[in-house]
Amino acid sequence: MDNIIYFIKSFLTSEMTTSGFPVIYKGEMSHQITRSFAFMASRKITEKNLPTSTRKRIFHIMIECLQNVTKHSDDFDQKDHKVGNGLFIVSHKKDSFYVVTGNIVKNESVKPLEDRLIKINGSSAQELKDSFLKQMVEGELNESGGAGLGLIDIARKSGRKFFYHFVPFDRNRQYFVLVVTIPIDKDG
Numbered sequence: 001m002d003n004i005i006y007f008i009k010s011f012l013t014s015e016m017t018t019s020g021f022p023v024i025y026k027g028e029m030s031h032q033i034t035r036s037f038a039f040m041a042s043r044k045i046t047e048k049n050l051p052t053s054t055r056k057r058i059f060h061i062m063i064e065c066l067q068n069v070t071k072h073s074d075d076f077d078q079k080d081h082k083v084g085n086g087l088f089i090v091s092h093k094k095d096s097f098y099v100v101t102g103n104i105v106k107n108e109s110v111k112p113l114e115d116r117l118i119k120i121n122g123s124s125a126q127e128l129k130d131s132f133l134k135q136m137v138e139g140e141l142n143e144s145g146g147a148g149l150g151l152i153d154i155a156r157k158s159g160r161k162f163f164y165h166f167v168p169f170d171r172n173r174q175y176f177v178l179v180v181t182i183p184i185d186k187d188g
Helices: 002-018 031-047 052-072 107-121 125-138 150-158
Strands: 023-028 085-093 096-106 163-168 173-183
Touching: 023 031, 031 052, 031 085, 052 085, 052 096, 052 150, 052 173, 096 107, 107 150, 107 163, 107 173, 125 150, 150 173
Parallel strands: none
Antiparallel strands: 023 085, 085 096, 096 173, 163 173
């Protein structure tokens, strides 16, 4: 866990001193929290006077990432009810925005998730589009109610490879950090 704390601390320190934009939250991710972030981030993104296409991509990716934390966090309260606890950061630096999420995942979820991330990172834009369309037609709903489109869609919209890391949290779980880079379109 020390590695993830160091990564987050250095990332946050850097962001707070250079971008003036950070949106940072750690805690339960609910529908209400998602709506609040959507409103706040939308307002801050609009203040940056970015091209409409960039604003839409940032907003879409941000919502997908929040939904992923809400749906896939393997964190539980004292009564063993699943809660969508996690970390959410939106920041801006030079020519890109960054969405950083963190949440706990069970050990048995790590290998399938990492395999999926490796496959997505190794795919071309056309392969991502084909995977997305195939999943739309043939995909079955998983236990969390999704069709497995979120990460593919995020990769398609960002146009960049994911940075991710798994850090041991306890005997049965790991802390998953995902960093999505969203380049700013200069032309709109």
